Amino acid sequence: MxxxxxxxxxxxxxxxxxxxxxxxxxxxxxxxxxxxxxxxxxxxxxxxxxxxxxxxxxxxxxxxxxxxxxxxxxxxxxxxxxxxxxxxxxxxxxxxxxxxxxxxSGRIEDEQGKFDLNSVVLEGKLNAPALATFSRLLSSVNLPSSLAGALVDWVDSDEETAAEGGAESDYYSSRTPRLSGTQCVAW
Ligand SMILES: [Ca+2]
Ligand SMILES: [Ca+2]
Incomplete structure:
Protein backbone atom coordinates (compact mmCIF):
# COMPACT_ATOMS: atom_id res chain seq x y z
CA MET A 1 0.00 0.00 0.00
CA SER A 105 2.70 55.27 -77.88
CA GLY A 106 5.06 57.85 -79.30
CA ARG A 107 6.28 59.77 -82.31
CA ILE A 108 9.49 60.86 -83.97
CA GLU A 109 10.42 64.54 -83.88
CA ASP A 110 12.92 66.20 -86.19
CA GLU A 111 15.37 67.94 -83.90
CA GLN A 112 17.19 69.40 -86.89
CA GLY A 113 13.97 71.15 -87.84
CA LYS A 114 14.06 73.16 -84.63
CA PHE A 115 15.77 76.51 -84.28
CA ASP A 116 19.09 76.43 -82.44
CA LEU A 117 19.02 79.42 -80.10
CA ASN A 118 22.80 79.43 -79.83
CA SER A 119 23.10 79.95 -83.59
CA VAL A 120 22.34 83.70 -83.19
CA VAL A 121 26.01 84.03 -82.28
CA LEU A 122 28.65 82.55 -84.56
CA GLU A 123 32.30 82.53 -83.56
CA GLY A 124 31.58 85.12 -80.90
CA LYS A 125 29.84 87.54 -83.25
CA LEU A 126 26.26 88.33 -84.18
CA ASN A 127 24.95 85.91 -86.82
CA ALA A 128 22.62 88.20 -88.79
CA PRO A 129 20.79 85.51 -90.83
CA ALA A 130 20.03 83.49 -87.70
CA LEU A 131 18.92 86.65 -85.87
CA ALA A 132 16.54 87.46 -88.72
CA THR A 133 15.15 83.91 -88.68
CA PHE A 134 14.61 84.03 -84.94
CA SER A 135 12.93 87.43 -85.19
CA ARG A 136 10.48 86.00 -87.76
CA LEU A 137 9.81 83.02 -85.52
CA LEU A 138 9.00 85.35 -82.62
CA SER A 139 6.69 87.44 -84.80
CA SER A 140 4.91 84.30 -86.01
CA VAL A 141 3.86 83.53 -82.44
CA ASN A 142 3.04 87.18 -81.64
CA LEU A 143 6.09 87.81 -79.47
CA PRO A 144 8.19 91.01 -79.77
CA SER A 145 11.10 90.53 -82.16
CA SER A 146 13.26 92.58 -79.77
CA LEU A 147 13.60 89.40 -77.73
CA ALA A 148 15.99 88.20 -80.45
CA GLY A 149 18.41 91.01 -79.53
CA ALA A 150 18.22 90.05 -75.87
CA LEU A 151 19.04 86.48 -76.82
CA VAL A 152 22.11 87.55 -78.78
CA ASP A 153 23.52 89.46 -75.83
CA TRP A 154 22.80 86.58 -73.57
CA VAL A 155 24.68 84.14 -75.82
CA ASP A 156 27.65 86.32 -76.69
CA SER A 157 30.48 86.85 -74.23
CA ASP A 158 31.00 90.62 -74.53
CA GLU A 159 29.40 93.43 -72.57
CA GLU A 160 28.13 95.47 -75.52
CA THR A 161 24.54 95.38 -76.70
CA ALA A 162 24.50 93.79 -80.14
CA ALA A 163 21.01 94.52 -81.44
CA GLU A 164 17.70 96.19 -80.67
CA GLY A 165 16.33 94.81 -77.44
CA GLY A 166 19.75 93.66 -76.31
CA ALA A 167 20.96 94.03 -72.75
CA GLU A 168 24.07 93.10 -70.86
CA SER A 169 24.91 92.24 -67.26
CA ASP A 170 24.73 95.87 -66.05
CA TYR A 171 21.06 95.96 -67.02
CA TYR A 172 20.21 92.58 -65.44
CA SER A 173 22.14 93.28 -62.25
CA SER A 174 20.26 96.60 -61.83
CA ARG A 175 16.89 94.85 -61.75
CA THR A 176 14.96 94.34 -58.52
CA PRO A 177 15.25 91.60 -57.61
CA ARG A 178 18.67 91.26 -59.19
CA LEU A 179 18.59 88.65 -61.96
CA SER A 180 21.24 85.99 -62.02
CA GLY A 181 22.39 84.25 -65.18
CA THR A 182 20.23 81.20 -64.53
CA GLN A 183 17.12 83.36 -64.06
CA CYS A 184 17.83 85.20 -67.28
CA VAL A 185 18.05 81.94 -69.21
CA ALA A 186 14.60 80.95 -67.97
CA TRP A 187 12.73 83.49 -70.07
CA1 LIG B 1 12.14 62.10 -95.88
CA1 LIG C 1 26.67 91.54 -76.32
Missing part, protein backbone atom coordinates in the same frame (compact mmCIF):
# COMPACT_ATOMS: atom_id res chain seq x y z
CA UNK A 2 1.29 3.38 -0.98
CA UNK A 3 1.84 6.04 1.60
CA UNK A 4 -0.57 9.01 1.20
CA UNK A 5 2.33 11.42 0.87
CA UNK A 6 3.77 9.42 -2.03
CA UNK A 7 0.34 9.38 -3.66
CA UNK A 8 0.10 13.17 -3.55
CA UNK A 9 3.68 13.52 -4.79
CA UNK A 10 2.90 11.24 -7.74
CA UNK A 11 -0.30 13.13 -8.44
CA UNK A 12 1.55 16.45 -8.37
CA UNK A 13 4.25 15.03 -10.62
CA UNK A 14 1.67 13.84 -13.16
CA UNK A 15 -0.07 17.24 -13.17
CA UNK A 16 3.22 19.03 -13.76
CA UNK A 17 4.13 16.57 -16.50
CA UNK A 18 0.74 17.10 -18.17
CA UNK A 19 1.19 20.87 -17.88
CA UNK A 20 4.62 20.64 -19.46
CA UNK A 21 3.21 18.50 -22.25
CA UNK A 22 0.46 21.05 -22.96
CA UNK A 23 2.99 23.91 -23.00
CA UNK A 24 5.23 21.92 -25.34
CA UNK A 25 2.26 21.18 -27.60
CA UNK A 26 1.32 24.88 -27.69
CA UNK A 27 4.91 25.80 -28.52
CA UNK A 28 4.90 23.28 -31.36
CA UNK A 29 1.60 24.69 -32.65
CA UNK A 30 2.98 28.25 -32.45
CA UNK A 31 6.17 27.14 -34.20
CA UNK A 32 4.21 25.43 -36.97
CA UNK A 33 1.98 28.51 -37.30
CA UNK A 34 5.09 30.71 -37.58
CA UNK A 35 6.54 28.47 -40.28
CA UNK A 36 3.19 28.50 -42.10
CA UNK A 37 3.05 32.31 -41.98
CA UNK A 38 6.63 32.57 -43.21
CA UNK A 39 5.96 30.15 -46.05
CA UNK A 40 2.84 32.12 -46.99
CA UNK A 41 4.78 35.42 -46.94
CA UNK A 42 7.58 33.86 -48.97
CA UNK A 43 5.09 32.60 -51.53
CA UNK A 44 3.34 36.00 -51.73
CA UNK A 45 6.70 37.75 -52.12
CA UNK A 46 7.69 35.29 -54.81
CA UNK A 47 4.40 35.83 -56.68
CA UNK A 48 4.82 39.63 -56.40
CA UNK A 49 8.39 39.41 -57.67
CA UNK A 50 7.28 37.19 -60.53
CA UNK A 51 4.51 39.62 -61.48
CA UNK A 52 6.94 42.56 -61.30
CA UNK A 53 9.43 40.62 -63.42
CA UNK A 54 6.74 39.84 -65.98
CA UNK A 55 5.74 43.52 -66.03
CA UNK A 56 9.37 44.53 -66.49
CA UNK A 57 9.83 42.04 -69.30
CA UNK A 58 6.67 43.37 -70.95
CA UNK A 59 7.89 46.97 -70.63
CA UNK A 60 11.25 46.05 -72.10
CA UNK A 61 9.61 44.27 -75.03
CA UNK A 62 7.35 47.28 -75.67
CA UNK A 63 10.32 49.69 -75.62
CA UNK A 64 12.32 47.44 -77.94
CA UNK A 65 9.35 47.21 -80.30
CA UNK A 66 9.08 51.02 -80.30
CA UNK A 67 12.76 51.39 -81.11
CA UNK A 68 12.43 48.84 -83.88
CA UNK A 69 9.49 50.80 -85.32
CA UNK A 70 11.50 54.04 -85.22
CA UNK A 71 14.57 52.47 -86.85
CA UNK A 72 12.63 50.76 -89.63
CA UNK A 73 10.52 53.88 -90.30
CA UNK A 74 13.59 56.11 -90.61
CA UNK A 75 15.39 53.48 -92.71
CA UNK A 76 12.45 53.33 -95.12
CA UNK A 77 12.39 57.13 -95.35
CA UNK A 78 16.11 57.21 -96.06
CA UNK A 79 15.61 54.82 -98.98
CA UNK A 80 12.64 56.59 -100.55
CA UNK A 81 13.18 60.35 -100.11
CA UNK A 82 15.89 62.99 -100.11
CA UNK A 83 14.04 65.57 -98.05
CA UNK A 84 12.09 65.55 -94.79
CA UNK A 85 8.76 67.15 -93.97
CA UNK A 86 5.89 66.75 -91.54
CA UNK A 87 3.73 64.94 -94.12
CA UNK A 88 5.98 61.89 -94.27
CA UNK A 89 5.36 58.57 -92.55
CA UNK A 90 8.05 59.09 -89.92
CA UNK A 91 6.25 62.24 -88.67
CA UNK A 92 3.03 60.32 -87.98
CA UNK A 93 2.34 58.95 -84.49
CA UNK A 94 3.58 55.45 -83.81
CA UNK A 95 0.84 52.80 -83.70
CA UNK A 96 -0.04 52.05 -80.09
CA UNK A 97 1.75 48.93 -78.84
CA UNK A 98 -0.16 46.99 -76.19
CA UNK A 99 1.49 44.54 -73.81
CA UNK A 100 -0.92 43.07 -71.30
CA UNK A 101 -2.40 45.91 -69.27
CA UNK A 102 0.23 48.34 -70.55
CA UNK A 103 0.32 50.31 -73.78
CA UNK A 104 2.97 52.54 -75.27
Missing amino acids: NHPSSFFARHTYLRQARGNTIIAALLVVAFVATIGTKLLMTQETWVAQLQARQGLDGSREAVLASLHWARSTLADDGKTSQTDHAGEAWAQPMPVISQGEMSI
Whole structure:
Protein backbone atom coordinates (compact mmCIF):
# COMPACT_ATOMS: atom_id res chain seq x y z
CA MET A 1 0.00 0.00 0.00
CA ASN A 2 1.29 3.38 -0.98
CA HIS A 3 1.84 6.04 1.60
CA PRO A 4 -0.57 9.01 1.20
CA SER A 5 2.33 11.42 0.87
CA SER A 6 3.77 9.42 -2.03
CA PHE A 7 0.34 9.38 -3.66
CA PHE A 8 0.10 13.17 -3.55
CA ALA A 9 3.68 13.52 -4.79
CA ARG A 10 2.90 11.24 -7.74
CA HIS A 11 -0.30 13.13 -8.44
CA THR A 12 1.55 16.45 -8.37
CA TYR A 13 4.25 15.03 -10.62
CA LEU A 14 1.67 13.84 -13.16
CA ARG A 15 -0.07 17.24 -13.17
CA GLN A 16 3.22 19.03 -13.76
CA ALA A 17 4.13 16.57 -16.50
CA ARG A 18 0.74 17.10 -18.17
CA GLY A 19 1.19 20.87 -17.88
CA ASN A 20 4.62 20.64 -19.46
CA THR A 21 3.21 18.50 -22.25
CA ILE A 22 0.46 21.05 -22.96
CA ILE A 23 2.99 23.91 -23.00
CA ALA A 24 5.23 21.92 -25.34
CA ALA A 25 2.26 21.18 -27.60
CA LEU A 26 1.32 24.88 -27.69
CA LEU A 27 4.91 25.80 -28.52
CA VAL A 28 4.90 23.28 -31.36
CA VAL A 29 1.60 24.69 -32.65
CA ALA A 30 2.98 28.25 -32.45
CA PHE A 31 6.17 27.14 -34.20
CA VAL A 32 4.21 25.43 -36.97
CA ALA A 33 1.98 28.51 -37.30
CA THR A 34 5.09 30.71 -37.58
CA ILE A 35 6.54 28.47 -40.28
CA GLY A 36 3.19 28.50 -42.10
CA THR A 37 3.05 32.31 -41.98
CA LYS A 38 6.63 32.57 -43.21
CA LEU A 39 5.96 30.15 -46.05
CA LEU A 40 2.84 32.12 -46.99
CA MET A 41 4.78 35.42 -46.94
CA THR A 42 7.58 33.86 -48.97
CA GLN A 43 5.09 32.60 -51.53
CA GLU A 44 3.34 36.00 -51.73
CA THR A 45 6.70 37.75 -52.12
CA TRP A 46 7.69 35.29 -54.81
CA VAL A 47 4.40 35.83 -56.68
CA ALA A 48 4.82 39.63 -56.40
CA GLN A 49 8.39 39.41 -57.67
CA LEU A 50 7.28 37.19 -60.53
CA GLN A 51 4.51 39.62 -61.48
CA ALA A 52 6.94 42.56 -61.30
CA ARG A 53 9.43 40.62 -63.42
CA GLN A 54 6.74 39.84 -65.98
CA GLY A 55 5.74 43.52 -66.03
CA LEU A 56 9.37 44.53 -66.49
CA ASP A 57 9.83 42.04 -69.30
CA GLY A 58 6.67 43.37 -70.95
CA SER A 59 7.89 46.97 -70.63
CA ARG A 60 11.25 46.05 -72.10
CA GLU A 61 9.61 44.27 -75.03
CA ALA A 62 7.35 47.28 -75.67
CA VAL A 63 10.32 49.69 -75.62
CA LEU A 64 12.32 47.44 -77.94
CA ALA A 65 9.35 47.21 -80.30
CA SER A 66 9.08 51.02 -80.30
CA LEU A 67 12.76 51.39 -81.11
CA HIS A 68 12.43 48.84 -83.88
CA TRP A 69 9.49 50.80 -85.32
CA ALA A 70 11.50 54.04 -85.22
CA ARG A 71 14.57 52.47 -86.85
CA SER A 72 12.63 50.76 -89.63
CA THR A 73 10.52 53.88 -90.30
CA LEU A 74 13.59 56.11 -90.61
CA ALA A 75 15.39 53.48 -92.71
CA ASP A 76 12.45 53.33 -95.12
CA ASP A 77 12.39 57.13 -95.35
CA GLY A 78 16.11 57.21 -96.06
CA LYS A 79 15.61 54.82 -98.98
CA THR A 80 12.64 56.59 -100.55
CA SER A 81 13.18 60.35 -100.11
CA GLN A 82 15.89 62.99 -100.11
CA THR A 83 14.04 65.57 -98.05
CA ASP A 84 12.09 65.55 -94.79
CA HIS A 85 8.76 67.15 -93.97
CA ALA A 86 5.89 66.75 -91.54
CA GLY A 87 3.73 64.94 -94.12
CA GLU A 88 5.98 61.89 -94.27
CA ALA A 89 5.36 58.57 -92.55
CA TRP A 90 8.05 59.09 -89.92
CA ALA A 91 6.25 62.24 -88.67
CA GLN A 92 3.03 60.32 -87.98
CA PRO A 93 2.34 58.95 -84.49
CA MET A 94 3.58 55.45 -83.81
CA PRO A 95 0.84 52.80 -83.70
CA VAL A 96 -0.04 52.05 -80.09
CA ILE A 97 1.75 48.93 -78.84
CA SER A 98 -0.16 46.99 -76.19
CA GLN A 99 1.49 44.54 -73.81
CA GLY A 100 -0.92 43.07 -71.30
CA GLU A 101 -2.40 45.91 -69.27
CA MET A 102 0.23 48.34 -70.55
CA SER A 103 0.32 50.31 -73.78
CA ILE A 104 2.97 52.54 -75.27
CA SER A 105 2.70 55.27 -77.88
CA GLY A 106 5.06 57.85 -79.30
CA ARG A 107 6.28 59.77 -82.31
CA ILE A 108 9.49 60.86 -83.97
CA GLU A 109 10.42 64.54 -83.88
CA ASP A 110 12.92 66.20 -86.19
CA GLU A 111 15.37 67.94 -83.90
CA GLN A 112 17.19 69.40 -86.89
CA GLY A 113 13.97 71.15 -87.84
CA LYS A 114 14.06 73.16 -84.63
CA PHE A 115 15.77 76.51 -84.28
CA ASP A 116 19.09 76.43 -82.44
CA LEU A 117 19.02 79.42 -80.10
CA ASN A 118 22.80 79.43 -79.83
CA SER A 119 23.10 79.95 -83.59
CA VAL A 120 22.34 83.70 -83.19
CA VAL A 121 26.01 84.03 -82.28
CA LEU A 122 28.65 82.55 -84.56
CA GLU A 123 32.30 82.53 -83.56
CA GLY A 124 31.58 85.12 -80.90
CA LYS A 125 29.84 87.54 -83.25
CA LEU A 126 26.26 88.33 -84.18
CA ASN A 127 24.95 85.91 -86.82
CA ALA A 128 22.62 88.20 -88.79
CA PRO A 129 20.79 85.51 -90.83
CA ALA A 130 20.03 83.49 -87.70
CA LEU A 131 18.92 86.65 -85.87
CA ALA A 132 16.54 87.46 -88.72
CA THR A 133 15.15 83.91 -88.68
CA PHE A 134 14.61 84.03 -84.94
CA SER A 135 12.93 87.43 -85.19
CA ARG A 136 10.48 86.00 -87.76
CA LEU A 137 9.81 83.02 -85.52
CA LEU A 138 9.00 85.35 -82.62
CA SER A 139 6.69 87.44 -84.80
CA SER A 140 4.91 84.30 -86.01
CA VAL A 141 3.86 83.53 -82.44
CA ASN A 142 3.04 87.18 -81.64
CA LEU A 143 6.09 87.81 -79.47
CA PRO A 144 8.19 91.01 -79.77
CA SER A 145 11.10 90.53 -82.16
CA SER A 146 13.26 92.58 -79.77
CA LEU A 147 13.60 89.40 -77.73
CA ALA A 148 15.99 88.20 -80.45
CA GLY A 149 18.41 91.01 -79.53
CA ALA A 150 18.22 90.05 -75.87
CA LEU A 151 19.04 86.48 -76.82
CA VAL A 152 22.11 87.55 -78.78
CA ASP A 153 23.52 89.46 -75.83
CA TRP A 154 22.80 86.58 -73.57
CA VAL A 155 24.68 84.14 -75.82
CA ASP A 156 27.65 86.32 -76.69
CA SER A 157 30.48 86.85 -74.23
CA ASP A 158 31.00 90.62 -74.53
CA GLU A 159 29.40 93.43 -72.57
CA GLU A 160 28.13 95.47 -75.52
CA THR A 161 24.54 95.38 -76.70
CA ALA A 162 24.50 93.79 -80.14
CA ALA A 163 21.01 94.52 -81.44
CA GLU A 164 17.70 96.19 -80.67
CA GLY A 165 16.33 94.81 -77.44
CA GLY A 166 19.75 93.66 -76.31
CA ALA A 167 20.96 94.03 -72.75
CA GLU A 168 24.07 93.10 -70.86
CA SER A 169 24.91 92.24 -67.26
CA ASP A 170 24.73 95.87 -66.05
CA TYR A 171 21.06 95.96 -67.02
CA TYR A 172 20.21 92.58 -65.44
CA SER A 173 22.14 93.28 -62.25
CA SER A 174 20.26 96.60 -61.83
CA ARG A 175 16.89 94.85 -61.75
CA THR A 176 14.96 94.34 -58.52
CA PRO A 177 15.25 91.60 -57.61
CA ARG A 178 18.67 91.26 -59.19
CA LEU A 179 18.59 88.65 -61.96
CA SER A 180 21.24 85.99 -62.02
CA GLY A 181 22.39 84.25 -65.18
CA THR A 182 20.23 81.20 -64.53
CA GLN A 183 17.12 83.36 -64.06
CA CYS A 184 17.83 85.20 -67.28
CA VAL A 185 18.05 81.94 -69.21
CA ALA A 186 14.60 80.95 -67.97
CA TRP A 187 12.73 83.49 -70.07
CA1 LIG B 1 12.14 62.10 -95.88
CA1 LIG C 1 26.67 91.54 -76.32
